[in-house]
Each structure stands twice: as C-alpha cells, then as structure tokens.
Amino acid sequence: MIIALNGEPRTITGPTLADLLEETGQSRAKVATAVNEVFVPATLRAETYLNPQDRVEIVAPRQGG
Template identity: 60%
Template sequence: MKIMVNGEPREIAAATLKDAVSELGYGEAKVATAVNESFVPATARGATMLAEGDRLEILAPRQGG
C-alpha cells in the first residue's frame, strides 16, 4: 500500500504499524510514532492498522545539546 513516511511517499506491504516500523528498518529501535498526526505508543502499534494514504511519522531520539 502507498503511505507517506516522514513526508516521503513509500510503498509497504505491512498492515500494522508494528510491522511497518520493522519493514522500514527500525526493528527494535526506540522510536516515537504517529499516524495521521496522532501519537501511537509502542504498546499499541501491533493493534494499529494502516490504510492506503496514511501519514506515518517515525522519530528517533537525538543526543547532544
């Protein structure tokens, strides 16, 4: 399905947010996720279904100051 990931169009096979995070190469990394501007906690990713045209944001923590 076609979705937007961090503002870029992507084609993914995953049906859930958890599977999409893995498919996109984040694996078990500590990241924050949002679907269509709504925060999705890590514990809810497996139950969060994705649909054609969804907007997914994946944010990794940054270090420094």
C-alpha cells in the same frame, strides 16, 4: 499500499505500524511513532492498522545541546 512516511511516499506490504517498523529495520529501535499526527505508543503498534494515504512519522531521539 502507499503511505507517506516522514513526508515521503512509500509502498508498504504489512498492514500494521509494527509491520512498517519491521520493514524499515526499526522494530527494535527506540523511536516515537505517529499516524495522521496522533501519537501511537509502542504497546499499540501491532494493533494500529494503516490505510492508504496515511501519514506516518517515525522519529528517533537525538542527543545534543
């Protein structure tokens, strides 16, 4: 299925947000996630199923000043 990941089209194989994080190598990273502009907490990622054309944002925290 094709989704938009951080604004770019991406073909994914897994049905859930947790699967997407695994596919992108970020399953153990401290990141914030949103699907269609709705925040998804880490505890719900395995239960959050993705649909074609969903807009997913994965954001890593940054340090700086």
